[in-house]
Amino acid sequence: MTRTQALDAFKADLAGIRFHDDANYLSARSKDYFWYSPILNDLLQDKLGELVVVPQSVEEVTAVAALIARYKLPLTLRGGGTGNYGQCVPLEGGVIMDLTRLDKVREIREGYVRVEAGARISRLDEAARETGQELLMYPSTRQMATIGGFIAGGSGGIGSLRHGMLRDPGNVSYIKVITVEENPQVIELRDDAIQKVQHAYGTNGIVVEVGLALTPATDWIHTAALFDGYDHALRFATSAQEGGMDCYLLTAVERRFAPYYTKFGDYFPADRDAIFAMVAPSELARFTAEAEARGPCLLCDDQGRNPRGRSSARL
Ligand SMILES: Cc1cc2nc3c(=O)[nH]c(=O)nc-3n(C[C@H](O)[C@H](O)[C@H](O)COP(=O)(O)OP(=O)(O)OC[C@H]3O[C@@H](n4cnc5c(N)ncnc54)[C@H](O)[C@@H]3O)c2cc1C
Secondary structure (H helix, E strand, O other): OOHHHHHHHHHHHOOOOOEEOOHHHHHHHOOOHHHHOHHHHHHHOOOOOOEEEOOOOHHHHHHHHHHHHHHOOOEEEEOOOOOOOOOOOOOOOOEEEEOOOOOOEEEEEOOEEEEEOOOEHHHHHHHHHOOOEEEOOEOOOOOOOEHHHHHHHOOOOEOHHHHOOOOOOOOEEEEEEEOOOOOOOEEEEEHHHHHHOOOOOOOOOEEEEEEEEEEEOOOOEEEEEEEOOHHHHHHHHHHHHHOOOOEEEEEEEOHHHHHHOHHHHHHOOOOOEEEEEEEOHHHHHHHHHHHHOOOOOOEEOOOOOOOOOOOOOOO
């Protein structure tokens, strides 16, 4: 059977499962953020899938998996498509499975949430916050990325300072996977066994549901401290971390990036290096005092406002 015949037969057997095959849609769904890299951009920019399927339920995912195996078509799984190494790019054409319709929060209780893999991380965090809890960590692509894509393709992120990496014990405790076989299996992995599919880029199964730890929510204060030297910025962040300061994020940003943070305007001048931070309210005074103790320093929130209501004059 040729690829065209296999695809036609696949489409005919989809029996109502939603799919798209128009050129613009295919082009958009065949890319992630690989274009950050000029090397990957040269290698991947022309790669295209031939069909996008959008299952609405685990049953539809299972039906698609069986058809993929029957017609021996290449399959690329896709969440929010925010990976930056081309993990979502269909190298051999074939079918792209968009998992974003699997977005239901199945169970939420103290310290735990079980959710379908295609749920956007921002929506999931909002659902957790409605119960007074929050996610342990998320990538900076929180708005678009899915929780399944994070587990299959990510590693850690904002919050990791406090809670470690995704792979650390207890952070992800349950994953349900569908295999790609003519008779797909449903495999439930618990605790350490989740490592078999965590960070495997969907190459050994389709993640359809995950169980994650939650922690009591904190009303994090977004702030930034500026330093006269990257070394001063790093020393401040290291000492804050070693001193157990309760932060969700401490990220050093070198002065050459300053012009790209346009919303900060004058608050992030090109002659200063920054620590971007999310600080617990109870720690803000300590954060400020320790930053200022290291020399001239200016603090502002993520809108470029000074959180202490003081003028923007450099201290
Ligand atoms: C500016 C920027 C900042 C980023 N910051 C971080 C960060 O701090 N930490 C971090 O870890 N990553 C980061 N990333 C990478 C990426 O955004 C995250 O890992 C994100 O969580 C991926 O989720 P996604 O839904 O977009 O996954 P996708 O890009 O859609 O997929 C990622 C991988 O997982 C596979 N996959 C997707 N869904 C499933 C599924 N249901 N079952 C099996 N496999 C699946 C895909 O085939 C692909 O291999 C960043 C990327 C950018 C562009």
